[in-house]
Amino acid sequence: MIDHNKTFSAVCDCLGCENNSPAWPDKFGAAVKKWLEDSHIPKIRTLSLFSGAGGLDIGFSDVGFSIIGAVEIEAKFCDTLALNTGAGRRFDHSRVRCMDVRALSGGEFGAIDFIIGGPPCQTFSAAGRRANGVAGTTDARGRLFREYIRLLKELSPRGFLFENVYGIVGAQNGAAWKEILDEFSAAGYQLFYRIVDAADYGVPQHRERLLIVGMQEGAFLFPRPTHGPDSLDKEPFYCAERAIEGVVSQEPDELNRLSGRYAGLLNDIPPGLNYSFYTEEMGHPNPIFAWRSKFSDFLYKADPNMPVRTIKASGGAYTGPLHWENRFFTCEEYKRLQTFPDDYRISGSKQTAVKQIGNSVPPQLARMMAIAIRMEVFGTKFPFELSLLQEGEELTFRKRKRELTKIYKKKAEMAIKALKSEPGALPGRRGYGCRIDSKFCFEEVCIADAQFTVDVDWAEELRIEVTDVKKVRERAVVSATVVPGDGCWVLGVKRVVLTVRADVLPGLTVAWKAFERELADNSIKADLVQLNGYYQYPPKMLVTADVADEVRYAGVLRSVMGRREVPEIKTTCALAEEWGVLEMEVMEAAEYLRELGYEIRNHGTNPQIPEDHWLVPYAFPTLTPLSVQLRKKLR
Secondary structure, eight states: OOOGGGSHHHHHHHHTOOSSSTTHHHHHHHHHHHHHHHTTOOOEEEEEESOTTSHHHHHHHHTTEEEEEEEESOHHHHHHHHHTBSTTSSBTTOEEEESOGGGOOGGGGOOOSEEEEOOOOGGGSHHHHHTTSOOGGGSTGGGTHHHHHHHHHHHOOSEEEEEEEGGGGTGGGGHHHHHHHHHHHHTTOEEEEEEEEGGGGTOSBOOEEEEEEEESSSOOOOBOOSSSTTSTTOOOOOOHHHHHTTOOOOOOGGGGOOOSTTGGGGGGSOTTOOGGGGSGGGTOSSOOSOTTOSOTTBTOBOOTTSOBOOOOSSOOTTBSOBBTTTBOOOHHHHHHHTTOOTTOOOOSOHHHHHHHHHTSOOHHHHHHHHHHHHHHTSOOOOSSOOOBOOTTOOOOHHHHHHHHHHHHHHHHHHHHHTOOOOOOOOOOEEEEEEEEOTTOOEEEEOGGGOSEEEEEEESSSEEEEEEESSSOOSSOSEEEEEEETTSOOSSSSSOEEEEEESOHHHHHHHHHHHHHHHHHHTTSOSSHHHHHOOTTSOOSEEEEEEEOTTSTTHHHHHHHHTOOSOOOOEEHHHHHHHHTSOGGGHHHHHHHHHHTTOOOEETTTOTTSOTTEEEOOOSSOOOOTTOGGGGOOOO
16 A cells, blocks of 8 residues: 655645656755755765866755865866855865875864765766676776775774666676675674666666665664656656756757767657667568667667666767757756756766766755665654665566567557658769778778779679779789678679779778768668677678688688687687687787778777787777777787
């Protein structure tokens, strides 16, 4: 039976504020703050570590935690904290310290009752997991939690709240998580932790985070979700459209328009879906992307009737959430989606502001945690009852997340039925001049400025021939034949033949780039990875390469291009045997492949790969001027 006195609607009624109206979290925070001040409830001296743009600080400050000091290393973030600090501002008694926490002495802030903060999370993030595991506590950023513990020991507050990405629990097969728990416990604190979804607490955004509450004595129960299926009265989620209603923005429209090669694709994507709408698995008639070949926020269009997916701190030109009207959200809308108060000032350009917003804890989630902590750790008696989760009581957001795939597929089916797609004629034959630079920027140029000529012939097979303008070779140094791995593909031809009548470096790279250009220009696939599929799945492109013996590392090239199996991380010894070279030659051969644009990875490029191990993800070059791997070194 539901105890309606403990529902979130009852909490809001008690405080005299409205639930689920536009910008209601601002009003809720102001109402809690006013009640505490009117009731003369003493404030709690609080130190904020790794403060970012102040998301945790906003929520805790509204609930009577006086932020005595805010410590942050990023100058732009500190600028934002400074804009909101001082007499008459949100953080009236705070002192902003723009510094490395490792140089901080806890004694400079005097007595501290509580500590909040979350160390940098990149080493435990989804991006890290996608790159073959996470560095975790083996990375310097992953060890900053020890500075948190050092300050706990120095200041001995009654408790703390530690926030991080949920991936920290599984990092390094659980070893990092055990290490963190053991060291916090050794500092003298009982630990209580949960993985929660911010949308369950009134944030119009699904954002899974790990929260740890530490207490010197006593026990702690987490607040029950205020919204969604796990709330007492099944309060509807705070949806994106409602959240941004009435937002006023001065941003020019052109600043928020998408542009570039993928911009037009957004129009047909149904709200709630992403690039996967254009995959074979979703049933699209022109599947230009491969399944799971991009991050889930690529071309992700928000559903106005649901919370948006996680706002990312750093994204590319097509990173969502994108507005259902096929544009970027404005900075003011991002603030609402993260439950930052409308009057909270954020410094810097829009890109800088979005990074700060995306790096933050949603203030409304922080408020709910702060209320529970005031009740259970500091004994504050609020005029309302807050429902708490019992130990062992499970939340259902993970289960609900898995069920979304069926919903998205149904949406995709309905949208695809409305599309009119008829197979077009093959492009025919053409030729052009081109250039390529050391960062693999490939461009068509007039013949007078060209390094190479490219002849393309779409017939029963697609033939692409690359010739050096100044050094014409009578005989091809490389001839590569590409066929579909599963017996069929969407090219409209039986095979592709790449012929290189030029020095392999960079002629071979040009041939693959020219093939990729044909895919993109004819709206067949976005790039070669989409035709082949993501490297963690069996390749959909099978290559047979004939490489002239005089070519440097000819055997290595034949081996790399001719691979049939799913790529695996291999030892130097195993790779040397596969390539037919000595172990001492593997590094040199790998660097040669990097010069050709192959995305070779090892411990130097990806610290999570063990030393003396290698990964060659694809049988073709994939490096571009925008590749993260381009800036990394094998040694």
